[in-house]
Amino acid sequence: MAEIRCSACGKNNPDFLDSCQFCQSPLIPESKLFIGEEPTKKDTGELEEILPDWLKDVRQQGKNAEAGDDSFRVQTQPRVPKDEPPDLLAGLLSQSETDEEEIPDWLAGIAASSEKPSLSKPSSDEGPPAFFAGLDQPEKQTVAPTPSESKPDEIPDWMRAEEKTSKQHDDLSARLSQPSSAEPVEETDWAKTFASFDSFAEEPAVQKEPEDLSWLRELEASSKEMSETPMPQARGSEFTPAASNEDLSWLNELGGISAPAFEEPAPPSSSSAEEDLSWLTNLGGATAPASEPQAPSQSSSSNAELDWLSDLQEATNLPSAPAFADTGELNSGLGIPPSSKPFQTAPLNELLGDESIKDVTPDWLKNALEESSMPAPGSVSMDWFSEREKPGETKAEDLFASSQGEAVSSQPAFDFSLGDSSAAVQDLDALFNVEMPDWLAGGQEGGAPPSQQEAKDSAPAFAENALSPVELPSWVQAMRPVDSALEETAASVTDQITETQGPLAGFRGIIPAFPIGSSLRPKALSLKLQVTGEQQTGASLLEQIIASETTVQPQKEQAAVSSQRVLRWVLSGLFLMVLGAVIGLGSKTMPIYASATHSELSSLIATIPENAPVLVVVDYEPSFAGELEATAGPLLDQLALSRRAAFSFISMSPTGSALADRLILNTGVGGLGYQPNLNYFHLGFLPGGSSGVLAFIENPENDFTRFEGVILITDHAESGRVWVEQLQAAGPEIAAKPLLLVASAQAGPLLQPYVSAGQADVMIHGLYDAAKYEFVNNSRPGTARAYWDAFGSGILLAVFAILSGGVWGVLMRMREQRRAELEQE
Amino acid sequence: MSFEVVSAVIGLLLTLMVFSYLIGDNPLFRLAVYLFIGVASGYAVTVIWHSVLVPRLLDPLGNPNRLAWTVVPLILSISLWAKLSPRISRLGGFAMAVIVGVGAATAIGGALTGTLIPQVEAAMDSFDSSEGAVMLAGTVLTLAYFQFGAKRAPDDTIKRGAVIELLAWLGRLFIAVTLGVLFAGVYLSALTALIERLSSIINLVKSLLGL
Amino acid sequence: MRILVTVLAIASGVTVLAGYFLAGAVPVLDQARFILTDWAVILAGMAALIGVANLVFVHIEKVRSQPGTSLYSAVLIIALFGTTLYGVIAGPEDSFLNFAVTAIVIPVEASLLALLAVTLVYACIRLARRRADVMSVIFLVTIVLFLLAVMPTPIGPIPVLDRLILGMTGVVSGAGARGLLIGVALGTLLTGLRVLLGIDRPYGGN
Amino acid sequence: MTALGVLLLAAVILLVFVVLRRRSPAVFRRIEAYERLRKAIGLAVEGGTRLHVSVGRGDLLTGRGGSALAGLAMLRRLSEQTSFSDQPPIVTSGDASLAILSQDALQAGYRAAGAEEQYRFTTGRLTGLTPFAFAAGTVPIIHDEKISANVVIGDLGPESALLAEAARLENVDLIAASDNLSAQAVLYASSQEPLIGEELFSAGAYLGAGASHDASLQTQDLLRWLIILAMLGGAVLKVLGIGF
Numbered sequence A: 001m002a003e004i005r006c007s008a009c010g011k012n013n014p015d016f017l018d019s020c021q022f023c024q025s026p027l028i029p030e031s032k033l034f035i036g037e038e039p040t041k042k043d044t045g046e047l048e049e050i051l052p053d054w055l056k057d058v059r060q061q062g063k064n065a066e067a068g069d070d071s072f073r074v075q076t077q078p079r080v081p082k083d084e085p086p087d088l089l090a091g092l093l094s095q096s097e098t099d100e101e102e103i104p105d106w107l108a109g110i111a112a113s114s115e116k117p118s119l120s121k122p123s124s125d126e127g128p129p130a131f132f133a134g135l136d137q138p139e140k141q142t143v144a145p146t147p148s149e150s151k152p153d154e155i156p157d158w159m160r161a162e163e164k165t166s167k168q169h170d171d172l173s174a175r176l177s178q179p180s181s182a183e184p185v186e187e188t189d190w191a192k193t194f195a196s197f198d199s200f201a202e203e204p205a206v207q208k209e210p211e212d213l214s215w216l217r218e219l220e221a222s223s224k225e226m227s228e229t230p231m232p233q234a235r236g237s238e239f240t241p242a243a244s245n246e247d248l249s250w251l252n253e254l255g256g257i258s259a260p261a262f263e264e265p266a267p268p269s270s271s272s273a274e275e276d277l278s279w280l281t282n283l284g285g286a287t288a289p290a291s292e293p294q295a296p297s298q299s300s301s302s303n304a305e306l307d308w309l310s311d312l313q314e315a316t317n318l319p320s321a322p323a324f325a326d327t328g329e330l331n332s333g334l335g336i337p338p339s340s341k342p343f344q345t346a347p348l349n350e351l352l353g354d355e356s357i358k359d360v361t362p363d364w365l366k367n368a369l370e371e372s373s374m375p376a377p378g379s380v381s382m383d384w385f386s387e388r389e390k391p392g393e394t395k396a397e398d399l400f401a402s403s404q405g406e407a408v409s410s411q412p413a414f415d416f417s418l419g420d421s422s423a424a425v426q427d428l429d430a431l432f433n434v435e436m437p438d439w440l441a442g443g444q445e446g447g448a449p450p451s452q453q454e455a456k457d458s459a460p461a462f463a464e465n466a467l468s469p470v471e472l473p474s475w476v477q478a479m480r481p482v483d484s485a486l487e488e489t490a491a492s493v494t495d496q497i498t499e500t501q502g503p504l505a506g507f508r509g510i511i512p513a514f515p516i517g518s519s520l521r522p523k524a525l526s527l528k529l530q531v532t533g534e535q536q537t538g539a540s541l542l543e544q545i546i547a548s549e550t551t552v553q554p555q556k557e558q559a560a561v562s563s564q565r566v567l568r569w570v571l572s573g574l575f576l577m578v579l580g581a582v583i584g585l586g587s588k589t590m591p592i593y594a595s596a597t598h599s600e601l602s603s604l605i606a607t608i609p610e611n612a613p614v615l616v617v618v619d620y621e622p623s624f625a626g627e628l629e630a631t632a633g634p635l636l637d638q639l640a641l642s643r644r645a646a647f648s649f650i651s652m653s654p655t656g657s658a659l660a661d662r663l664i665l666n667t668g669v670g671g672l673g674y675q676p677n678l679n680y681f682h683l684g685f686l687p688g689g690s691s692g693v694l695a696f697i698e699n700p701e702n703d704f705t706r707f708e709g710v711i712l713i714t715d716h717a718e719s720g721r722v723w724v725e726q727l728q729a730a731g732p733e734i735a736a737k738p739l740l741l742v743a744s745a746q747a748g749p750l751l752q753p754y755v756s757a758g759q760a761d762v763m764i765h766g767l768y769d770a771a772k773y774e775f776v777n778n779s780r781p782g783t784a785r786a787y788w789d790a791f792g793s794g795i796l797l798a799v800f801a802i803l804s805g806g807v808w809g810v811l812m813r814m815r816e817q818r819r820a821e822l823e824q825e
Numbered sequence B: 001m002s003f004e005v006v007s008a009v010i011g012l013l014l015t016l017m018v019f020s021y022l023i024g025d026n027p028l029f030r031l032a033v034y035l036f037i038g039v040a041s042g043y044a045v046t047v048i049w050h051s052v053l054v055p056r057l058l059d060p061l062g063n064p065n066r067l068a069w070t071v072v073p074l075i076l077s078i079s080l081w082a083k084l085s086p087r088i089s090r091l092g093g094f095a096m097a098v099i100v101g102v103g104a105a106t107a108i109g110g111a112l113t114g115t116l117i118p119q120v121e122a123a124m125d126s127f128d129s130s131e132g133a134v135m136l137a138g139t140v141l142t143l144a145y146f147q148f149g150a151k152r153a154p155d156d157t158i159k160r161g162a163v164i165e166l167l168a169w170l171g172r173l174f175i176a177v178t179l180g181v182l183f184a185g186v187y188l189s190a191l192t193a194l195i196e197r198l199s200s201i202i203n204l205v206k207s208l209l210g211l
Numbered sequence C: 001m002r003i004l005v006t007v008l009a010i011a012s013g014v015t016v017l018a019g020y021f022l023a024g025a026v027p028v029l030d031q032a033r034f035i036l037t038d039w040a041v042i043l044a045g046m047a048a049l050i051g052v053a054n055l056v057f058v059h060i061e062k063v064r065s066q067p068g069t070s071l072y073s074a075v076l077i078i079a080l081f082g083t084t085l086y087g088v089i090a091g092p093e094d095s096f097l098n099f100a101v102t103a104i105v106i107p108v109e110a111s112l113l114a115l116l117a118v119t120l121v122y123a124c125i126r127l128a129r130r131r132a133d134v135m136s137v138i139f140l141v142t143i144v145l146f147l148l149a150v151m152p153t154p155i156g157p158i159p160v161l162d163r164l165i166l167g168m169t170g171v172v173s174g175a176g177a178r179g180l181l182i183g184v185a186l187g188t189l190l191t192g193l194r195v196l197l198g199i200d201r202p203y204g205g206n
Numbered sequence D: 001m002t003a004l005g006v007l008l009l010a011a012v013i014l015l016v017f018v019v020l021r022r023r024s025p026a027v028f029r030r031i032e033a034y035e036r037l038r039k040a041i042g043l044a045v046e047g048g049t050r051l052h053v054s055v056g057r058g059d060l061l062t063g064r065g066g067s068a069l070a071g072l073a074m075l076r077r078l079s080e081q082t083s084f085s086d087q088p089p090i091v092t093s094g095d096a097s098l099a100i101l102s103q104d105a106l107q108a109g110y111r112a113a114g115a116e117e118q119y120r121f122t123t124g125r126l127t128g129l130t131p132f133a134f135a136a137g138t139v140p141i142i143h144d145e146k147i148s149a150n151v152v153i154g155d156l157g158p159e160s161a162l163l164a165e166a167a168r169l170e171n172v173d174l175i176a177a178s179d180n181l182s183a184q185a186v187l188y189a190s191s192q193e194p195l196i197g198e199e200l201f202s203a204g205a206y207l208g209a210g211a212s213h214d215a216s217l218q219t220q221d222l223l224r225w226l227i228i229l230a231m232l233g234g235a236v237l238k239v240l241g242i243g244f
Helices: A044-066 A070-076 A079-083 A087-096 A102-110 A130-142 A157-167 A172-176 A189-207 A209-224 A231-254 A256-262 A272-286 A304-317 A323-334 A346-353 A355-360 A363-370 A376-388 A394-409 A411-418 A423-435 A438-447 A450-457 A459-465 A474-488 A533-550 A554-585 A596-606 A622-643 A656-666 A689-698 A717-729 A748-756 A766-777 A783-824 B003-022 B027-062 B064-084 B089-128 B130-145 B162-209 C002-022 C027-065 C067-090 C095-130 C134-150 C161-196 D002-023 D032-047 D065-082 D096-112 D131-144 D160-170 D181-190 D197-206 D211-239
Strands: A003-005 A012-014 A613-619 A646-651 A680-685 A709-714 A739-743 A762-765 D050-056 D090-093 D124-126 D147-155 D173-178
Touching: A533 D032, A554 A783, A554 B003, A554 B162, A554 C095, A596 A622, A596 A762, A596 A766, A613 A656, A613 A717, A622 A646, A622 A656, A622 A709, A622 A739, A622 A762, A622 A766, A622 A783, A622 B162, A622 C095, A622 D131, A646 A656, A656 A680, A656 C095, A680 B027, A689 A717, A689 B089, A689 C027, A709 A717, A717 A739, A717 A748, A717 B089, A739 A748, A748 A762, A748 B089, A748 B162, A748 C161, A762 A766, A766 A783, A766 B162, A783 B162, A783 C095, A783 C134, B003 B027, B003 B162, B003 C095, B027 B064, B027 C027, B027 C067, B027 C095, B027 D131, B064 B089, B064 C027, B064 D096, B089 B130, B089 C002, B089 C027, B089 C161, B089 D002, B089 D065, B089 D096, B089 D211, B130 B162, B130 C161, B130 D211, B162 C095, B162 C134, B162 C161, B162 D181, C002 C027, C002 C161, C002 D002, C027 C067, C027 D096, C027 D124, C067 C095, C067 D131, C095 C134, C095 D131, C095 D160, C095 D181, C134 C161, C161 D002, C161 D065, C161 D181, C161 D197, C161 D211, D002 D211, D032 D050, D032 D065, D032 D147, D032 D173, D032 D197, D050 D065, D050 D096, D050 D131, D065 D096, D065 D147, D065 D197, D090 D096, D090 D131, D096 D124, D131 D147, D131 D160, D147 D160, D160 D173, D160 D181, D173 D181, D173 D197, D197 D211
Parallel strands: A613 A646, A613 A709, A646 A680, A709 A739, A739 A762, D050 D090, D050 D147, D090 D124, D147 D173
Antiparallel strands: A003 A012
């Protein structure tokens, strides 16, 4: 097993630990992201093999502690991937937090996949491989210190030595709480080599150092506080989905094959712990070929990147393909000298080439050494299986045997992974469909549902196109997950690069297309100024201001202003002179023609009883007095002359009463002997808009029903709307009263719809209408007639000015455009 | 000289002072305008005092039957004076809250019952003729023009959908015609006011000159 | 306090609105609506006094700080105080007050509107120069055609043109105006709703 | 009851959009006038120039109050954005209640920007109690106060042409919108970039006043299409003789 020497205390630690289990000093400098200096996952592959055992135990601890507190589990699961990008540790966490189904998956994957699993049964109790127990022990001590959980008998000798030392430390959380000040861990060459691979996939882990600590803390807490669902867990769950994606991304890449196995719809509340375990489940599936000869190969994928996987699968199926022997073969076959491997693998190659080491190292450990630590879960297990199938290697056989035995006991895991018993499990599997790597799923052939079988069918073709499985050394296999991780994370933007030259020719993604870990590292603060659009606008404005300070263009501006002024003066003079002349001369040369509408108005007025009170609403501003006096004059004149109506003025503007007086004075009404408070009355100012109008109408004191008609004189459409609305709201009797609108020319078009809709009876708007009505009415020549010629002159002037000005403007624009074009040319 | 003549003369002078603005901003215009603002505002306050505050606030104070209903607006009215001081202006918030609340409700009520529903109904009702069809189409297109929601294109430009853009373009034509007609109406009103002013000046001059 | 103010605004608004729509079913709502509207009118009246006080303060400050323009401000203050004091005492029906309106307010306002006759034409000319897009061209053409249609001439209305143009522009502008009015009503509705829902709180300084 | 139904529907949609918009920002079409306004705001802040903001003369107790409220919402945002300018904005209005509210909005904007001490009571002004008095009182401000841009959003009538003319004489921008169609027509010809119809009510959203304004605009969009559908459907039913 790989070990890392603690720089603080000098003692060896399992390299999957982030911190020294003796002195709690960080084994890896947290603040650095050096490639190859992340030992945590370096030996994941090794741990992969080791894990089942202690994971079982830890899981058992968790199970005992949590007593099946599902809610707790769900909340804590999400931490796993985030805390522990190496999925191995994710599994650890999930187990420690009492997820029963997670370890079984993992174990089931190792066990014969053809076995029918049962979902809820834990597998940890029964016969984990003895050599894994050693790993289990320290974990138990540190993470979940329940003494009954320990199984020292199962610890292999090689592990026991480590256990002794590790037992000196029993509080992992205390260790985790220490600041990470340790120097980089000393590593063996091969470890460094692996670390260089790890750097691809372990970048997230580096980023999440604190969270890594937290999951361990939580682990401890979970063993202490059984059923609590504390906030930190919830918080952790907030982050875990993303984390799980990251962590599993490389697995996804690897596992295109497994997709069919997880095609059930994913529940929204996915648990990352389950995700982590799913790869284990798939891993379990991957072992199926080993025990099931009918499964020809790993399930297929058309993805060329997975060529190696088919090779791997074949490797696991071929007992005569020992990993180390293969290495040499592959190297020779591909013409790749060991020393010419990429920088990440060169030391490993050298190491592997060292026969002495090879001989000394147990096969499973060799595999572990060959593995890239980070993506180990899958790849390591593969190696493990390949080893397991090696004839004559007793350890492998033991392992196999033990795993077989374990498989029987770990049926729940199979059940979970295959998702054939519980809907919940199916959901979880569906979740993994999204998250899980295909390559892992491909391993589930033994127990795979039909969908998986379909995928499996295509595997041979895939395998044919792939490199010979025998040729692939396990170190290459180890690299594959790294590439996958890269593709999913750092290099997800572009395809992985297929090497076309050199010793790696034909491989894809061996050398990342992107700087290693570029996207996995915490985003560095960009030196480039980040500015928003608003800020840019501000900056450009400032620029303009500064530029305007230095640029002097007063001449042009002045000229433009003066020309505008001249034009304005000319226009003003023209208007004043022409209109003044027409008015001064008293011209009445322009004829007026009547229209049918105005005859209707005369007829309507004729229906009003004599001496009847008529309400006149004055709702215009003094500015429109001239126009509206001229417009309302003929109507009031006719009402006064022919019906002798009594006018009651109510104003909607403060100046209304003064305007009413002026109205009487400036129309013919005043000349008819109309006296205030006798023939006409001021009802005052009516504030409050529509509410005021309604209050006025409904106020019994006003006796609104007495009015025989309502004349609304207004300069805006709002007024017409209010009166129309409120008169109708006041009841049919009031609504039936004639409503005559006298509107300013500018409000006329807007009030026309009310007339069209029959809500108002007739409307006179503007001088144009008034003059016609005056003509139809045969009343005395009034103001409208007096203004008529000037009115025509004014319109003519305007038309002339607008037309000539418009043409001039268009010509000027065209000239400017032409000039601009010429300048451009 | 009668009141009317004096009034007319003052009116004439002020009209000329205002017309001087056609040349540009000048002291005469300023003088006329400031005088006008003072008098108009004073007159408005007078009317409000006599038409609103006295009958609705002060008079009921002497009437025990209406006193209860007047206390609240009285207190609120007094608190409103706090608005003159930024430090204690928040005290006047209650009074403004009533105004704004009632105003918002009035605006909503007016918009719904005064415009929205009647106009929609009118648009539907008038569909039975060719004019009505044009009216309906114009109304729809005009409304479509105002679609605010848009999408960000790949080139970072913000555009509406092609169909909406087309409808909006057609709607612009209706809006342009509408605004043109309304503009012409405003011009006619202004022209009438100009004619009225010129007439009053000329008539006064004529009368003063005995012509 | 801010919450109370908001509650008061919402409550008064909702009451008035309920009075609008449910007065038939619940008569007391109608009564409540009138009471609240009455209060609002009183408060708006009082606000007018405060507004005028603000006007005075502003111009007093101008008199102090801007000697060059102090004459105008002084004229304004004097006119305002004089009219107000006299009007409050004498009442709005007073002949002298009427005289002030007839001699000052109406002529100035009418003159200001009359200025627009020139200003608007000038604006059209500038528009053609400044923004000669399709919409502006249609806008200007419509103005010209509409004016021609209503223009008195020595020969009477221009044959055919008046009815044709007025008919066409009437229909088209009616449609456009309806669309614009509906749109404005929609905007008003939403703006009012924001206030009634307490999202916008102009009264509370929010 | 139809009106009540529309009201409730609008309220529900608005609330839903408010919730949705808090999660993701809305994208709205480009309106040149608001682009210009943003520029003017930037200029006021960067160049130390002064903005003149007018919220019109809409009487809150009439149907024209809606545009006044929209103007106030815009003012609130503008005051916050420009409070650090060397020359704080001047706000004018033609209604007394509106003037008080505009002062509140100004003060709130300053407060939100952490510059409440710079708020001056006299920067929120009532310039006249009648429409033309308001316009006439505002014209001298445009001439005298070294305004860099005029923003007029609220209820205005044809008198807005006077403001436009004053702005033109001073050669400064005018960004104006009114709920009054006559004023819209005038401003279309007079202002540099017109704001038409209900674009008046979009000021808040375009100035980034918050999710509620975005939601409001989206609700407007949705309701508009519902109205269009109702009109078309109703017209077809009428033609088919199906009364309702």
